[in-house]
Structure formats: C-alpha cells, structure tokens
Amino acid sequence: MEVLERVAFYVMAVIAVASALLVVVNRNPVASAMSLVGTFLAVAGLYLTLNATFLSAIQVLVYAGAIMVLFLFVIMLLNLEREPFDLPGFGRIAGFALSVVLLFSLISLALNATARPETSARGGSGAEIGDVFFSDYLFPFEMASLLLLVAMVGVIVVARRRKPEEEEEGEA
Amino acid sequence: MSDTQVYYLAYLVKLLVVFTLAVGLVPILVYAERRVSALMQFRWGPNRVGPFGLLQPFADMVKLLCKEDLVPERASKVLFTIAPALTCIPPFLVMSFIPVAPSFALAGREMKGVVVDSPVGILLLLALSSLTVYGLAIGGWASNSKYSLLGGLRSSAQMISYELAMGVSVLAVLCVAGTLNLTEIVYRQTQFFGFDATSGNWAGWNVFAQPLAFVIFLIAAFAETNRLPFDLPEAESELVGGYHTEYSSMKFSLFFMGEYIGMVGISSVLVALFLGGWHFPGMHALGLQPGTLPFTILGLLVFLAKIGVLLFFFIHVRWTLPRFRYDQLMRIGWKVLLPLALLNVLVTGAVVAGS
Amino acid sequence: MQENLLELIILIPFASVAVQYFLHRVLPARLAGLIACGAVLVPFLLTVVVGRGIGSAAPQVPAVTATIASWLTGGGLEVAFGLRLDPLSCAWTLVVTGIGFLIHVYSLGYMHHDPGFKRFFIYMNLFIGSMLALVLGDSLPLLFLGWEGVGLCSYLLIGFWFEDMDNARAGQKAFVVNRIGDLGFLLAMLMIFQTFGTLDIATVTSSLSAGHAQGLYPLGDGRITLIALLLFVGACGKSAQLPLFVWLPDAMAGPTPVSALIHAATMVTAGIYMVARFSVFFALAPVASAVVAIVGALTAFVSATIALRQRDIKKVLAYSTCSQLGYMFLGLGVGAYGAAVFHVVTHAFFKALLFLGAGSVIHALSHEQNAMKMGGLKPHLPRTHWTFFVGCFALAGIFPFAGFFSKDKILGEALLGHGWLFPLVGVLGLITALMTAFYTFRLYRLVFTGPERLDDHARAHLHESPATMTLPLVILALLSIVGGALSLPAFAHFDLLGDYLRPIFASALAVAGEHAHHAVNVEVALMLVSLAVVIGGAWWAWNRFAEGPGDQLPLPQSGLPFLLENKWFVDEIYAIFVIGPMRGTALLAGFFDRYVIDGIVNGLARLCDLCGAFVRLLQNGAVHTYALLFLAGAVYLVCSLL
Amino acid sequence: MITVVDYYVVASILFAIGALGFLLRKNVLVMFMSVELMLNSANLVLVASAKSFDLARGSAFALVSVAVAAAEVGVGLAIIIALFRLKATVDAEEITNLRG
CATH class of the missing domain: 1.20.5 (Single alpha-helices involved in coiled-coils or other helix-helix interfaces)
Known part of the structure; x- marks a missing residue:
C-alpha cells in the first residue's frame, strides 16, 4: 500500500507542477485556465493522499467547479486574444531572477524542516470539520x-x- | 486463487458492469428517444435497420465515424479536441459513486454495490458533475465561432445557476439522512414509506420526506443535462447547434454520448437520493437472502428499472414541452428554485433539529 | 429593591429621551408629549416611595445608594455611576420632578402649535434627566456631568427658537457666562481630589468633618477657604449671582415653560444645592461664608432695583428670580442652610406659578410681553388672574403665603446674628423685601387691572388658556398658599422640612455652632416688622399703579430711573471692560496663530510635499513594480529565516 | 515514505511558479490565476502541517481560506470586468492610472 501512496503522491505532484507551469507559459488565457483546473484537481488529489477527504471534495467543488468556471466565463465574456510575444524588459528579467531565488530559498526552507510524526487526533472528514466549526x-x-x-x-x-x-x- | 485475488477480480468486474451500463444504455436511449418521439407524433420512427429498427443506433455510429473530422480554421486545436472528452468524463465518474445494488458477501468480505464508496461521496459526486460545464464552455470557445461561443457561455451560466438549486436541494436530503455517504443514504431508504423504529429517523424513500427537494432536483436535472425545456445552449433555431455547431464525426458523437450518459448519471443520482436506490417494496419477501449475490442482482435490476422509468420521463418531457426563453430560464433558476430550495433546507433543518 | 427603584428614577427620563429621539418620525406628537410627561411623573412617584424609606434619623446621614456601573477608573481615581438619595437630594428631586411634571403638562398646551413640539419635549426630558444626575450623583464628576448637562439643555432651550438671531445670542451668552463659573467648579473639584484623594461626595464631607475634629483642618483653613470660594464661583455662574447674573434675564428668550422650569424653579437652584451639599466647607471657612452672604445680599438688592422699572413681564420675574436666589445665598452665607433650602422649595412653587401665569398671559395675548401694553386682563383671564394673584402674595412674602415663612426665616437668622455682617446683610434683605413687594404688585396692577392698553392684534385673539395650562396653575397656587406649612417658625415647634434635613447639616452646624434659639417675642416682633415693610411696599405699588403705568410710561432720560431702566448699565460695562480687552487679545492671538503657528505648519507641509515628490517617483502605477518590490521583501524574509 | 517535507517542497514550487506568473504575465486575468495558485500552495502547506497536529482543525482553516478565496475571486473578477469596460484592455502595464 505504501508504494501506491508514493505513486499517488508523485503522480499528483508532477501533474500539479506541470500544469502550474502551463498556466504561466500558455499565451492563451483559456488554456491557462484549463491548466489551472488541472493544478487544482491535482492539489485535490494531494489532499486525498493527506486523508483530508472533505477538503478535497470542497477543493474540486469550489475551485474547479465554481471559481475556474467564473474565470472561464469572464475570459469568454471579454473575448481575449492570445497575448502577443514581446521581448522581456528589465522588470521581467528581475522578476524571473527573483522568482528563482524565491524558489530555491523556499525549497531550502522546506528541506530544513523536520518531519514531525503524523499524530493528528482527528481526521479530515465532514463530521469532524463540522465539529470544529460549530464549537471552537x-x-x-x-x-x-x-x-x-x-x-x-x-x-x-x-x-x-x-x-x-x-x-x-x-x-x- | 486467493480470497484477496477473488475480491480484486470481483472489484474489476463491478467496475466493468457499471461502466458498460453507462455506455450500453446510450444506444438504447437513442433508439428509445426516436421511437418514443415517433409514437408521440404518430410516425413510425426508425424501423428499417434490423428488427424494429433496433440496429439504427449502430448504423448512426458508423455513419458518424465515417464522416470527415473537421477542425475550423484558427480554432484552438488542443482545446477543440479535448472539449468533447471533457463532457464525457464527468458522467462516467459520477456513475462510479452511485450504489447501484446492495452489497453482498464475497470471499469473507463485504462487497459493496458501488465502485467508490467515499465518506464524502455525495460531495465528490456534485463536484465532479460540475466539471461537465468545462467541456461545453471550452468547446464553444475553441470553435472560434460566435454561435458556439454564445452556446458555451449560455451553458456555463445555466449550469452554474442550476447547480446551486440542485446542491441546496441535496442539502435538505442530507439533513434527513445525516450522512454524506451515498451507500448509507440508500440503506436509510430500505423501506417504502415510514420511520425507523429504532433510531426514530425517517427511513422511507426520500421522495416522500423531501418532495420539494425532489421536484427541484428533477427540474435542475433537466437544466444540467441541457435537455428540453432547458436546451438553450444548443437551441437549433437561435444558435444553429450551440457549442457543437462546428463539431463533426467522432468528436460530435462524443458530445452526443456525453449528453446521454449525463442523463443516465443524473437519473441514477435521483434514484439513489430520492427513490430508494435499489430498494423496492416487497423485494425482501421474495425469499432471497440479503447479502447474497442473487439479491444483489435483483437490486441491480430494480435500480435499472427505476432509471428506465426516469429516462422515459426525460424523453417524454422533451417531446412535450416548448423551450424556455433565456431570461425565463435564469429567473426560474435564481428567483424560484433557489429560494424554494433554501426555504426547504431551513424548514428541514428546523424539523430535524427539533426532533 | 430600593436601589433598583433609585436607578429607575434617573434612567426613565434618559430612556424617554432615547425613545423620543429615535422614534421621532413615527411617534405622533401627542403621544410623544404624554411619554415625556410620564417620564417625569414616574420618577416623582418613585422618589416618594424611595424617599419615605430614608426618613429615619440615625447618627449616620440616612441615604439609599445605588451603583449603576463603574465609570472612571485609573490610578488612585475610582469613580462610579453611583446614585445617592439622602434628605437633601430627595427634597431637590421631589421639587425637580414634581414642578417639572406640572410644567410638562402645562407645555402640552403652551407648545401645542409649535412646529418644534417634539424637539421641545426631548430637550425637556433631557434636562430632567441631567438635573437628576446632578442631584442624585454621589460623586463630583457625576454632579459635574449633570451640571454641564443642565447647562447644555438650558442653552438648547433658550435658543429653542434659534431662527431668531437674538434668541441664539442669548443662548450663547448663557453658555459662555456659565463656563466662567464652571471653571471655578472644575478647579474646586481638582483641589478636592488633591486634598482628600477621592471624589465621592459623602466621603469628602465626612472626612473633612472628621479631619476638623482631629484638628487637621482648623477653622478658617486657607485651603478649605479656597475650595469653598471656588465652589461658590461655580454656584455664582449657575445661580446667576452678582458678577455673573447677566445671563439669566436674557435667558427669558426661551419658551416660557422653560423659564419657569429651568430659569426659576430648578436649574438655577443648582448652585444653592452645591453650596448646601458642601456646607461643611463653608462652615469651616467664615471668610467664604461672608463672601456668600454679601454677594447674595447685593445680588438680591441690585436685582430688585432693576426689577422696579422693567417693562417686560418676564424680565421682571427674571430679575426677581435673581433677587430671590440672592436671598437663598444670603441664607447659606449666614448659616441658615435649612432656611435656604426651604426658600428654594417655596420659591419653586410660587416662581413657577408666576412664570406659568405670565406664560398664560403671553399665550393669551399672542406673544405680547410688554407689560405697558397689557392692563385690564382680570375679566378676560379669570383663572390665570387669581392664581397669579396668589403668586404675587407669595413672592411678596405676605402672611400666610409660602414666601412669607421662608423669607422670614432667612431674614430672621440674618438680623438676629451677631457681629457686624449679619445685621448688615439682614437690613439689605429687608430693604429688598420692600422692593420685592413693590415690583410684584406693580406688575400685577400693570397686567391685570387699570385701563386696557392692548394693541388690536392682541385683543383679537384674547382667550383664557386651556385646561392643560390652567390646571398646573391651580395646583401650584394651592402649593404656594400652603407651602409654608412645611416649616413653621421655631416657636410653633412644627418644622417638617427642617427635621428632615437636620442630619445633612448636622456636621456643618456642629462646626459653626448651633444658632441660639431666640425668644419667641423677638421672633414675632421681627415677623411683624418685615410684614409691615412688605405690606407697606405692596400698598404703595397698589395705589401708585391703580391707573396703569402713569409716569413710568415715557422713557426716563436721567437720574436714578435712567440708571434702573438701563439695568445699571451692567451689560455695557461688561462690553467695555471685559469683552473689549478680550477682543484685543483674541486679535493678537489670531495674528500669532495665522502667521507664526500656521507658518510653521505650512513649512512642515511644504517639506513633506517635497519629500513626497521624490517618493512619488516610486509609485508609477504599474502593478508589476509593486509586486516586484513586494516579492523582494518576501524573498528577504524567507532568506532571513534560513 | 512521504513526509510533510515532500508536501512543503511541492507547495514551494507551486508558490514560486505563482510568483513567476504574477511577475511575468501582463494579462490581469492570468496574474489573478497565479495568485490563486499561490493561495493553493499555502493551503497545501496548512493541511500538510495539520497532519502532525489536528487535521480537522487544519482543514477548517483551509476551508475558511477557500471561502475567502471564493469571495476574493468574485470581487476581483468584477473589478476586472469594470476595468475592461473602462479601458478596453486587461494589460496590467497599460493600467497605471487610477483616474478613469
């Protein structure tokens, strides 16, 4: 079973990162939006591997089912064309460089973290989340x-x- | 073969059964639609290909497959191609959450009559069915045609609007059932009409406990599947063909299939949520032992019969009612169904909390 | 139980204000008026109920206390919204709510046609509430709060018809003059806190008398004297005493019920209340007491002289009010605290009666206030006439009306006191009594008898007032007749009010030494003397103005009449010696503000502007720039965490 | 064994990609999508960390954040539509003046 878990995690992670990249790279806004839907679904899958079933359903329902439809709707309403390609200026080069620095610093920050034992007292089911919401x-x-x-x-x-x-x- | 292997094999069989059901019902539905409509209009309908024209759907399929696969110029090719698939996938996924039959014991374990038995099944089901809209919207947009675009826009607006009423009407059912698990919801309905003496909860078919939610869900189901009287996204007279105007051949048939599987899927949801799922009054009296395979198959047959009745209703309505105007459609969705559904939740919540 | 009722007494008027304010659109005017009346009547009844419970004379001052909420807390200061109903405040509360209720009822009729009807009752109820806070407050800040609250209501009600510039000015004048007094009060309050470390009135007075017993504060202690004088400055402002009395006559610009309630019966007696409340301070400060007595006597005298020649019916009564307030201070100054409070009560009866009667006359004559244009109203306004007549007797102090007993008590205490001061102020008071009788009956003769001098407009609408107005008049008239029974002269051995108040002034009298009881025949002789003086004055006026104003009609051009007609030119003197220098200072200050302070401020602003011009370059409006900077910050944060 | 750290890494990458998208793209809509991406990565970190403490609580946090995101997207898109009506463009580099 653990192998399955690993496979599920890696598949979801790769899909998430790949479609996230597509969001940024695609010059067609609709394609970006669809890629983002892919990312969201993959993140929902990651939630499932974390046992957060309820949140996973909500992620699909809200992000994929509602928010991105709204995005798509607006894109269609504005009837946007493909973005023309133009040469990167100073700001974009700086932005790219900064993002790369951010990426590496964040990853090193993440790797510095020590994995605590996964000792959650409660699971992520609807009933338990409901308990949390209607009490604390x-x-x-x-x-x-x-x-x-x-x-x-x-x-x-x-x-x-x-x-x-x-x-x-x-x-x- | 070990028990575990038997179990997994049976699981695979279950998967196949459900998916063949979904796909297999499509040609039957197409045929039924044409025959029923003909009957209603005093025509013969298809009766040339095969006995009673039974092979007509297959002939149609061959015809569609042989057609030229056109892609409009300056259309976005990738999106244009994946759009039909996007309409087909969600209904299939929906089917996998429906408990189509009671569970039975197999190799010392309980074999559920559902492919995916999730604790938040109904939520996931709603979430996945809401993804259908992408196929239509993307299809409409990628075609690079104003008719298609308008069809796509209309469909996304329509589906978002009616999803709300639908989701809220389901909330009331969940209040009665007290669980998000569909199998559990169906089990709670294994009595035609009445209360469970032990728990004091409602134990009959939810259609009796929640008639209003049922009606709202039914109406919303028509809108969600883009069937008449809510088929505005593909209104022939205004938009030629709506989002699939530019489609032909296999891609078109995928859209076509998607609509029919959608009908099957939504009918299954209706049956599972409101009409007692695989349960029928008196089925326990036949002498079959619950928890055994024969009982399960009986349940499956009951389930299919119920779907059949609903599908007939879908077809009947299509050939009976005229189409709504777009503003009427929106008004009904937002100003009638949604408030009614909210009121229903309020009253149900109050009653459930009070008891 | 009693505590809760006590809280209700003060909360009801405020609740009524809130209701009327927030519902003023939907509430019908009639209902709003009834609510306002009810909000005064109920506290009155409650006070009767609660006040009955405190009558027992124990060594401690009997009182009911209640704490509504904590208020100011910090450092050594702890002040709560605490209420305290003891005999003194009970007497005041009864006067305020009782007279207040009658005047509310009267206002229902008087203000009937006024477009500001609802606003009027909101202000009136607010006033009642503030006055109750003043009287019932157990701490100086709460007292001050009520003090300022009544000042505010007074301002609002004087300027009630603010469309007229003169009325608005009169309101401002009252407000500003009161501020001067309030400053004194505020300073006194601070000094009290510094000296005693608390602002709780009961604690302050008891610790003062205890301290005196231990020799901590000897008789004539400088600090105590200063506090007493500062308190008296505050009282002067509120109660219209000599240097600060100019606002009260102008306050007559408000509706007449306001004059009756605020500027005759209740608010202006707040100064008396305060001095009575802190009587221990004054008892320990003979100099301050002397100042009080002298100022009171002078005010009584000067105001009475001015009232002699006033033509406006309300102005006569206004100056008379100043004069009577002077009597009260005179009483306080000579240590006749009980007598002063007694005079407050009776004065409330008959002055409210006179003002309301005057209001009824004004109402009947379509807002004509000049007594020279009245005359012969007796047959037209029968009920107003005889109630006013009773009021005149009471004000003049003729036996057996209420004014006689109270005034005589004060005069008796003054004249029979020892030293040079007491007889001096007593004689001044006696002369004032003569003048009081004179101007009272002058007014009566001018208004109700003699030839009619009405103009056509007034005559056309001549009518007796409705029952809502005359009924309070009748009740007040009855009170003015029998009010003296509350406290008969010493030899009658019947002193209801005096016995009731005794515990309050016990400590003050203990410090100053109980007044000696005088022989019966001395007292009776004094009474006869003052009665003779008063009747003489009344008789003189009665004959002189039998046929209208006579030689008083033309405006005098010189001599004493000229001085009196122009009110001793007090307003003009103030204009030259107070307002003029202030204007000059203000001009200077304005110059300083405009060129020096504004120069600095503008310079700073220009500096900021310059800096902004540089920083502005960074804000180019492009989101990407901001995002880039933002992200740079984020990266820095993340890296610093590494 | 998959640990929290793996989720952190994935979330970091998603966040950085979101930041990249926000900085490099000119289309306001795509920039907005990038923001959603970053928000999602933050949620992921939240839920992954919650596994070590109280998953129900962490999920509840994430749920509130999803609700906030929904509100934010609604308002954001409405603003973008209004902006488009005013300027007929969604290019962030052309929208630099607050005054219409």
Missing part, C-alpha cells in the same frame, strides 16, 4: 459567511452595467 470556530465560520454575502453584494454593484443616465450622474 463558530465565529470565524459566521464571519466567512458574512464575507461571502458582502462579496456577493460588492460583485453585483461593481460589475453591474450602469445605465447611461446613471453614468452621467456618476461623472457629474
């Missing part, structure tokens, strides 16, 4: 719902197409 973290839970409500109102206000007369009022 009731307030954050409610705040999260409030945040979503506020975000919903905000989105409607911001994205709404204004009528011409309102536009004039806004400018006046």
